[in-house]
Each structure stands twice: as structure tokens, then as C-alpha cells.
Amino acid sequence: MPLSLLHPVTSDLTIKKSRFIGCVQPVADRAAAQVVVARLRAEHPGAAHVCWALLAGGQSAAHDDGEPGGTAGRPMLEVLRHQDLEGVLATVVRYFGGVKLGADGLVRAYTDAVAQALLNAPKIPLVRTLHRTCRLPYALEGLARRELQQAGATLHQAEHDAVVQLSFSLPEPAWPALRARLEEAGQGALQWVEPPVAPA
Structure with missing residues (x-):
């Protein structure tokens, strides 16, 4: 049975001077997710990237926001899928610290930011x-x-x-x-x- 989240949960990681602020939260659909992403961009004007992944209403979406293709949104989406989640948005705000992480390092960083948030996230069965x-x-x-x-x-x-x-x-x-x-x-x-x- 798919699970959703009771409320938003965040994580905060620093990897090679870059800060990754992760958040997983329940959302109804893509429109609601885009409102959250727009709010994050406004709240973090100095951030280099606001990447996100969505599983909601039978639809999925992933956005790298300028990171190399497939290094942010897609890995975040895979974490959500692996946990059998539905109606959930994962976001990661990255502040660049001046040290490049490479493709593998980026995948690990974005995956870890979402996984860390999910460790403390209370999950509830999603009943249609x-x-x-x-x-x-x-x-x-x-x-x-x-x-x-x-x-x-x-x-x-x-x-x-x-x-x-x-x-x-x-x-x-x-x-x-x-x-x-x-x-x-x-x-x-x-x-x-x-x-x-x-x-x-």
C-alpha cells in the first residue's frame, strides 16, 4: 500500500563546503508542488539550485534546476519510489561552496539529502x-x-x-x-x- 507523509520534514547537510537543505512533504498535485518550489526560490535568493522531485496523483516529475542532467531530480525521485511514497514532494536547496562534486558526488549528495529527511518523516498509509x-x-x-x-x-x-x-x-x-x-x-x-x- 502506498504511503504518504504526515507533515514536512527537513535535513541539512554540508558536503565539501556546499550546503544541501532537503525537505520532504505531502502535496496534492503538481500545481501545489510548484507553489512550494516558487516559495523556496523566494526564500533562498542566494541558492545556486532548487531541485525537486514529485510523486503525486499518479504522476512523477523531476527537475535538476541547472545541475548536470540526471544528477539531482532523478536520484531524488528514485528515493521516493524506493520508499513507495505517493502525494509527496522532495526539494533540495543547494548553496554552492566553491568545490565541484562531480556527477557521482552530486547524485550522492541529493540522494542523501532526501534520504536523511525521510529517516525522521512519519509515514501514513494512503487510502484512496x-x-x-x-x-x-x-x-x-x-x-x-x-x-x-x-x-x-x-x-x-x-x-x-x-x-x-x-x-x-x-x-x-x-x-x-x-x-x-x-x-x-x-x-x-x-x-x-x-x-x-x-x-x-
């Missing part, structure tokens, strides 16, 4: 939330609401027309059992709406 919508006769509404509550689902909308339409979300692991119980109770009278109605 599913959104579902169903239509059912009025006679089944009470039973359906009880089943949703028992499954830990959140009811977002109930519309009453010729039939009742319920829109809800729930943790992915609870979905198969809830679906089976509702379909059995509905005996063919319950219909799933695709695509589901997203909560407002």
Missing part, C-alpha cells in the same frame, strides 16, 4: 477515496443510508425524484463489500450512475 452515485426506489433509501453509515461512507447528496439518487464517497477498501450488500438488497432495482456525481 472513491466517489459513487446510485439510483434506487424510495423503499430502499433507509436501508441504503444505514449501509453507507456502516461502511464509513460520507453521503454528499440525496435527490428525490421518480427515484432516490444518492451520491457518496468512501475509502476504497470498503467499496467491494458495500457494493455487494447494496446490490443484494436492491435485487436488480438499484442502478449505478456512471460517471459518479462529484461532491460540490
Whole structure:
């Protein structure tokens, strides 16, 4: 099961006079990650590089920010992948100390900055939330609401027309059992709406 982070955690390494300030933190998507990177650039105007790697929403990205290609962002991304993380941004701010590290030295430095931060990072299981919508006769509404509550689902909308339409979300692991119980109770009278109605 993929893991995410509870809150941001930092590291601070000095290697051959260069300072590497690492941070790993939870983010929702690439747009949120870019806001964080822009803020870091503003907070560290004297830094030589602000490199980053992202795993979020099924997407990955890595940016070397002027370091030789493949020596910063990609190694940082591999550390995140190795830890089975999702919804996580790794950043490393580098202040150049005047001594060149070479490609291998850079890879090690950026990898270590992220790995050190992750050593102290509290990880939490990442549970996907599913959104579902169903239509059912009025006679089944009470039973359906009880089943949703028992499954830990959140009811977002109930519309009453010729039939009742319920829109809800729930943790992915609870979905198969809830679906089976509702379909059995509905005996063919319950219909799933695709695509589901997203909560407002």
C-alpha cells in the first residue's frame, strides 16, 4: 500500500563546503508542488539550485534546476519510489561552496539529502477515496443510508425524484463489500450512475 507523509520534514547537510537543505512533504498535485518550489526560490535568493522531485496523483516529475542532467531530480525521485511514497514532494536547496562534486558526488549528495529527511518523516498509509452515485426506489433509501453509515461512507447528496439518487464517497477498501450488500438488497432495482456525481 502506498504511503504518504504526515507533515514536512527537513535535513541539512554540508558536503565539501556546499550546503544541501532537503525537505520532504505531502502535496496534492503538481500545481501545489510548484507553489512550494516558487516559495523556496523566494526564500533562498542566494541558492545556486532548487531541485525537486514529485510523486503525486499518479504522476512523477523531476527537475535538476541547472545541475548536470540526471544528477539531482532523478536520484531524488528514485528515493521516493524506493520508499513507495505517493502525494509527496522532495526539494533540495543547494548553496554552492566553491568545490565541484562531480556527477557521482552530486547524485550522492541529493540522494542523501532526501534520504536523511525521510529517516525522521512519519509515514501514513494512503487510502484512496472513491466517489459513487446510485439510483434506487424510495423503499430502499433507509436501508441504503444505514449501509453507507456502516461502511464509513460520507453521503454528499440525496435527490428525490421518480427515484432516490444518492451520491457518496468512501475509502476504497470498503467499496467491494458495500457494493455487494447494496446490490443484494436492491435485487436488480438499484442502478449505478456512471460517471459518479462529484461532491460540490
